[in-house]
Amino acid sequence: MLRFIFRRLLLLIPVLIGVSIVAFLILHLAPGDPAQMMGGIEASEADLIMLRQKFGLDRPLPVQYFMFLKGMFTGELLSLRYESPVMEVIWPRLKNTLALASVSIVIAVLIGVTAGVLSAVKRKTWMDYTATVFALLGISMPVFWWGLLLMLLFSVKLMWLPSGGMGTPLHYILPSIVLGTASAGIIARMTRSSMLDVLRQDYITTATAKGLSRRLVVGRHALRNAMIPTVTVVGLQFGQLLAGAVLTETVFSWPGVGRLLVTSILARDYPVVQTSLVLIAAFFVLVNLAVDVLYAVLDPRVRYHG
């Protein structure tokens, strides 16, 4: 098992390097002078020279890349806006985002798996149809609009819940529901289809043939197998939540990395933008590693061959 994890960790390295290269290159692939992009049109010639020097923009790309990588970890890479090391700017906000995303994923899994299982077991009943329509509605709802609607109702009209910011557990309710809605829908659909798939398998007939009750057949034999593909989807959804946070945090003024990313883009604070991208991607990749491990726990075939 340890070897399995170690091997997966090794495989991550090229992906992480690739991610950092992409994040680094984004600034350079755009047409025009990177210094001009950072400084904006109002930047003076002196400003541009200063920027070029600070980021080594006049040096070869590989050198710049290593400066970028090194600067990220040593604190030499500074945010243009806050003039402090990028990590110090991003880290506390990333923690807020992770907190929000974690609450959301728990909500999404609880709702999604329950709805998916019910709708598979009660296939073609009103329960299945209701769950299907709600799941598709959840997937189709624009996050930011859904947020605005809930805010309008619970904060503006009813004034039950705060409309933005963080601090108390109450602050979590609206943003985490909004953020988790689409994921709940996707998890429900996935659980339903994998459950239907599993229920058709021969070993389900075997379990019934040995005299197990329907409840045990579904709850023990089917669910465990159906969760295997669902786990993968949950991992992918966690990434979607990190990305969706960009919108949710903007709506609810959540002090997270998503909002930081948007404001930094608008302020042309590229060091923060690039580093945020790398960090979010790294987290996403790590979560997927955790999913792989969980996958192996659930599925003995992977455990012994993986």
Place this chain on the structure above:
Amino acid sequence: MHVLEIDNLVKHFPRGGLFGGEKNPVRAVDGVSLALGRGETLGIVGESGSGKSTVGLLSLGLIPKTSGTILFMGKPVDEFEGKELILFRRKAQIVFQNPFASLNPRMIIRDIIGRVLEIHDIVPKSQIAGKVGALLQEVGLRGDQASRYPHEFSGGQRQRIAVARALASGPEFIILDEPTSALDVSVQAQILNLLGDLQQARGHAYIFISHNLAVIRHVSHRVAVMYLGKLMETAPKEAIFSRPVHPYTRALLASVPKPFVTDEDIESKVIAGDIPSPTNPPSGCRFHTRCSFCIGVCEEAEPAWREVAPKHFVACHRAEEWI
């Protein structure tokens, strides 16, 4: 000259990979030598893991070999390129086991068979439809069924279509890879009769691959018995079925339950043990772990492949005792 000559053919499928560490390869075929005469049917029989289907794919150059030689009309198959390769494809054909998987579901029958005529320029374009109709009739279907899709046919009918496709280019030999294993007994009889009739009329050779010994007996002139990637015994049909030498052949023949023979005592004839994995085959003679005649040397030395009677080859240390 032989149509096909295989010498010391080896195919290992690698496993594992990146960071996985080198795992043992699957030794699917491990030193097989065979020859196929003109108009002959060579039956290859074996259980799963014997490598019999791999031999079929290798003979057509559809997968790369690991080592050894495969000669078609004296020329190495895996060196064919361009025009020569096309010509070889014309002369060597295959029919697969599963008629539900071997026909492209998105093509109508006229195209499935017509493509062969087109690629090899067998008849002018304008005559393709007519020729397809004739081929369909030859395999016992109606010419007007050519505009249908495969899913509109039954398993037996599809297998006839697959046979027609193989015939279309006028091949020298056809690999039949378990062509009736997916079919019911009554349909199997129809296909086996058809294959026999076609061979009489056209004179091509067959390599008939099957796990079913009775079918092999019915169709073959000569039989090769494979076990874990190796040949155990080859002999003319009469010899294999009336005077089998290799303990594996004998045990296999004995362990098939026979219709018409009721109350048979199969218990005493069972081959013990599981089939070992082809990734880690036993040392010496591959069959020694399950052989009831195993002696010391069987565990260590690989038995020599030798002719113990005219055209009767065996790889067994004790072969001479049982002639």
Place this chain on the structure above:
Amino acid sequence: MGETGCGKSVTAHSVMGLIPVPPGRIVGGTVTFGKHGNLLDLKEEEMQKLRGKEMSMIFQDPMSSLNPVFTAGFQVEEAIVTHDRHISKKDLLSRVVGLFKKVNISDPEKSVHSYPHMLSGGMKQRVMIAMGLSCGPKLIIADEPTTALDVSIQAQILTLLKKLQKEEGSSVLLISHDLGVIAAMAKNVAVMYAGSIVEYAPVSDLFQQPMHPYTKGLLGAIPRLDRDIERLAVIPGTLPNLFDLPEGCKFRERCSEALEICASVRPRLIEIEPGHEVACHACARDR
């Protein structure tokens, strides 16, 4: 015995109450099982108590009939615990190991902890048999138990089934399309065609003097291992469409002995010789 689509498997599943409803539906008939009466009248909970305990089933494909995420031992334990809730953990394990020994699973103490993918096809089928035997059932339904296995492994499993049947005294309902397997295993044979039994006879009678034209055709169509046949006999035509069965005898269109009456009246099973029943107008007339 019968070919694809003859209804042999569906019959077995119906007996066990394993036909999924919907889309399946049992529209008529009875299944009488010893003192339990007509199984079709039993409630689902009552059937649950019978399944695995009084009657058990072995399926065709051992690769897919064991749950990949549980150990072989656990899956057999489950069959026992379901019908005996008070058994102690220790007894349970020793019983499973005992069962594994009985079905000749190599290294039973270790094998109980193996996951299905670590076992060979033959071993998996032995696990299925151990599961089927675990509660000493009166009836074992074996649905093509060796079709997915190699010849040499098939012989092992058939031998095992025969031996266990003798030891345990269970009845076996064996379903197969393989005439050889039927000949080796069965005492009485029912031949099915398009959803009905067309012939029922002691096994030796069936092979020595088959009566129904379908049975005769089938016996003529198999290649023989013990002798050469010049040309195989062929049953012309194909199975009728099960959605739109013809009136009268379902085999009429493929039958060389068909009479006028065969087109209108569906023949019923009639005992023509002691213990030998046939559903055929022509056979009935000839006797």
Place this chain on the structure above:
Amino acid sequence: MGSRDSRAMLVLRRIGRNPVALLGLIIIIVYIGVALFAPILAPHDPIDQNLSKSFAPLSAENPLGCDEFGRDILSRIIFGARTSLIIQVFSVLIALVTGVFLGAVGGYFGGWLDEGIMRVMDILLAFPGILLALAIVAVLGPDLKNLIIAIGIYSIPQFARITRGSVITVKQSEYVTAARAIGESHFVTIMRYVLPNAISPIIIQTTLRMATVLLTAAGLGFLGLGVQPPQPEWGTMLSTARMYLRSAPLVAVFPGVSIMIVVLGFNFLGDGLQDALNPRLKD
């Protein structure tokens, strides 16, 4: 019997029998109609400002009221459909062509080529959801063309992965080996044997991707990084409406409803296609 398009007909029949999928199809047809005939359908010029009608309530003249500049919201929504459709069609087209090509080549030939393509896709996929598009727009600058490019690029890996998976499955089938055995070239094998049989998941993905892409475009618009005002786009409209949420909440309702309905349409159809194209379910 024997009709060339029997399969397409079968799929259509299945869709017709599935009320949810049918509803989706109808929504999509109406949406495309609205986008195509926007100039005819819209009662006003979507860009015309009239400050005297700022936040005008619903009326016969302005059925959905007016926004902060007094522009007719209904007209802006109708023209917004056009913008959305352009973004969807072109970005999905970019992704479809590139992704299917990369996936098919990688899946069919395998080896280092496949390995290389998939590693690059893995890297792109490591930027979850909207982030990659966001980053690309951030440097290219927000306008319609760049939005299409950004969303197109970020959709490529999905198509590449799905195509590859499907191609690998199909590649192993006996009819592809048979194609090789009769002497078909690699190109013909891919085009006539592999792709036609690998197409179902790609069709499903295309439909579902139309939904995702619309949400992404609207999301970027909402962040002010999408289509720029005054050009009408639903997400951008929501972005400005948000500032007046307390005083004029209705302005924020209609663009959101539009997005949701259209996205729902594609998701309904995609979900229905998933069932209709499932080879396991026979008619």
